Amino acid sequence: MTENTDQQKKLPAAVEGFVMHWGNLGSQWGVNRSVAQIHALLYLSEKPITAEEIAETLGIARSNVSNSLRELTGWNLIRRVPVFGDRRDHFVAETDLWEMATRIAAGRKEREIDPAIAALRACAAEAEEDPAVGAVARRRLGAMLDFTQTMEGWYAQMLHVPHGTLAKLIKLGSRIVRFLPAKPEG
Missing domain, CATH: 1.10.287 (Helix Hairpins)
Known part of the structure; x- marks a missing residue:
């Protein structure tokens, strides 16, 4: 995110912190920072958001938002959703x-x-x-x-x-080893 301007919407501190952190993590994982920030914003949003609202909230160029939305859509992490009475595209993130x-x-x-x-x-x-x-x-x-x-x-x-079974398997961690047959000493 860039610094706040008069036109930029103010996010709650926790949301802004997450958006900033997710953007930093994204860049460490080889994902464009803006893409990761947009994903974070959509993930925490309680309602569908337009590209214009994203650009205004994050203080990034509308063209950058469009490219980032296209990339996130390609990864199947977000989708367009219709909003009754509004012809603009609105976006939501996968939350599972x-x-x-x-x-x-x-x-x-x-x-x-x-x-x-x-x-x-x-x-x-x-x-x-x-x-x-x-x-x-x-x-x-x-x-x-x-x-x-x-x-x-x-x-x-x-x-x-x-997913539920996988979560249990992950939570077992190294304790799963006790369920495997003992390896003969050799």
Whole structure:
């Protein structure tokens, strides 16, 4: 957010703090600060908000708001909703945290993990065919590919676990280990 102007709406301190913090976190996660701030504002909003209201509240350019709304819509984190008697587009955020996390994970997987696996497969296959690639490099490429594919498989399985069950699993933390068969000492 930029500094307050006469035209900028004043947010409650807790809301402004969250919007600012979420914007900072977003930039650390590789998300444009304005995108993250808009998401935070919509997430805390009790009613649908127009792009104009977002621009006015956050003190950012209307064009930046439009681009950010398009990005958030692409991530399926917000949606347009009609408001009776108003022809303007209004926006609301997904407020179910599990759904939000699932959508973000799916988007990141598609943009980051899937290309990484494709590249690792290609590199590992090329390394197997190239006698100039040493055994250590081939083994490490294979290990990285195996690890990444294992994590992708785990992610795919977790998508089908009901949110309530997944929450219980997460809360168990390392205590889940006691339910696994003992590994023989060797």
